[in-house]
Amino acid sequence: MNTQAITPNAKPELVCPAGTPAALRAAVDSGADAVYCGLANETNARNFAGLNFTPDLLEQGIAYARGRGTKVLLAVNSFATAPRTQLWFDAVDTAARLGVDAVIVADIGVASYAAEHHPQLRLHLSVQAGASSPEAIRYYCSEFNVKRVVLPRILTVTEIAAIHREIPCEIEAFVFGNIGMMSEGRCSLTNYVTGTSTNMDGVCSPANAVHYMDLPDGSKTAGLGDFEIDCFAAGEHAGYPTICKGRYLSPVRKEPYYAFEEPVSLNLSSLLPDLIAAGVTALKIEGRQRSRSYVQAVVSAYRRAVDDIAAGRWHDLSGLVALTEGGKETQGAFQTKKWR
Amino acid sequence: MAEENLKGLMLPVVIGKLLAPLPLFPLQFILSRMVRGIAQRRPEFFARLGSHIDSSYAIDVTELPFVLLLKPNPRNPELTAHRRPDKVASDASIAGPFMELFKVLDGRGDSDAMFFSGNLKVSGNTEAAVCLRYALDDLEGSVIEDLLHMGGPALMPAHLLLQRLRRLEMQA
Structure with a gap:
């Protein structure tokens, strides 16, 4: 394993899930560099009854996070369909009004609306957009000024490194949690x-x-x-x-x-140094639907791991297997395309 | 350690046996006060339930001689006890051992993990149950402590019991 210390400016951002205000505070207190949330409606990909934020709760969450140096990202990453598009545009307006640090979008129409009406608002491209080639990513960057792409979980670390050399934006990669179908944004x-x-x-x-x-x-x-x-x-x-x-x-x-996938969780703890070397700017933990104790445990463990790697120390995340789905973990396609 | 584990398992059983012969009437009064107190102190819990404030939840603590029925409408919240084996009609039912449900209400339990490991059982309207889980998970701190503080000094013995249960749970 690579235990060489990384330079401070190469230390990746730890992006953590928050399905409720309590989970947001747990993530912030556990060392998240950024938390991502959704509004309590169809505009994000974790639209469960009882989950997510009203604009007022989001505003309070932003205040809590900002006070502790943590960014807040808003996922507006489902696809806006006519005639309901205004709901997604309202979500973007809310994000701009509350001053979130970035909006995570997947739909071209939503990206276009945000770029046109809120050019100061930082845009991240959601995994739901399924942009996995340099050409697709460059298109989003040039057309909508996207600053970061969340890569679909279908690429090897080697492929991520190759993409990094050909795109003008940051890369965010999932490192822990649910791993879905190999057709993100296209599953019906x-x-x-x-x-x-x-x-x-x-x-x-x-x-x-x-x-x-x-x-x-x-x-x-x-x-x-x-x-x-x-x-x-x-x-x-x-x-x-x-x-x-x-x-x-x-x-x-x-x-x-x-028939499709096994109930296992992604855990890239042993690939973290390789991901960082490949040019990954942000490490994402999945799980807005999970409990705050889950958020606290996973974020704390990854916080220690990232800090250990940054300092050139060995890190151990073996304890996280207890929090994986079915008690099983995988490195998925990040290690090899033949993972199943 | 093994002896402490056994105590952790036995204490809820003992509590259940002590409660079994008692009439439910005084308990109904206490439960009613408890749920109304929580409605006042934790309005965010009811807000997060959304449309499921009109759902009803049977809470079946395995060791207790009765089943609790929660109707969380904040305008008129109800928590009542019903003798086994009377049938309790509810939209969703959550069943599990005392110590697991204790951990959830004490703000330290991961109800997701409890369900997936089979320690908690859910039946009926899954959305109502999931919504209740999110509402509980968003409550920071201990609901049990809230309840005890509402009772004032008269509940000092219950505070001691709470500390005892926490110790037993952590050792288990």
Whole structure:
């Protein structure tokens, strides 16, 4: 492992999730350089009932974070569809009025609105935009003055380094948390089953379509809409049912199997020095839907790891496996394209 | 350590057995005061529930001889106890061991992790349950401490019990 100290200006920003004001304060207090949040509506990709911020709560959160030197980013990263586009434009206006440090956008129309009406507002390109080539990223930079791209989780570290050399903006990479389908911003599985779109309504597996059933033998089924997504044996860790991580029956297999993805969490702790060397400016932790104790634990651990790397010290994040989905972790495509 | 773990597991059972023969009427009065007090002290909890202030939640603490029913409408919040095995109609039901639910209300529990590990069971309207989880998770500090402070010096023994439960929970 590379344990050489990095220069202070190369120390990456730690970008952390906040689904509630309490989680925001937990992230800030645990050492986040920036927190990202969403408004309580369809304008962001974690639109769950009971989650997110009203403009007033966001304003209070910004004040708390600013007072402690932490930036606040607002995710407006679902896709604005006619005739509802005003909701997304209002979210951008709110972000500008409250003075967030950046807005994370995915939709070209929303990016265009922000660039035209709020040219001073810093724009980050969401992972939901699925921009994974230098050409696509340069387009967003030149047309909308995007300052940072959040790369889809389909690239190896080597590919990230190559992209870094060809684009004029910063790179943000996910380092921990849920790892979704290899078609970010283009997945319609939940739409097929529930009629609610991840990309346009901001919610994958809406909770009102989720149902669990405990069976007499101690096992548990998890369903979404009319479909049974998984069945967990007694004592087996159960997950929130998303179609992409369900276990399915197939006539050509003896046992149910994960047809799309396995319920594992991304954990790039051992690749952090390589990511930094590849030119990654910001390290992103996923999990706005997770609890504040999760946020506190993950952010604290990554804060120590980034500081250790910056100082040339060895870092250990092995304890985080307890917070991963199903107790399993992966380096995903960052290590190899053949990760499944 | 093993002895302390056993005490941690047994104490809620003992509390449950002590409560079993008691009439529910005085408990209903205490529960009603508790939920109204929380509505006054923690209005943000009810705001985060959104439309689910009109949902009802059965809270089934495994060791207790009754099931709690929460109706969190801030205009008229209700928390009532119902004898087992009476059927309690609710929109969502959350069931689990005393110590797990204690940790959640004491501001130190990760209800996500508890559910995924099977320690908490959720049935009925999942959205209502998830919404309640977010509302609880957004409450900083201990709801239990809030309740005890509302009771004043008369609840000093309960403060001691709280400290004892925390020690047992941390050792478990």
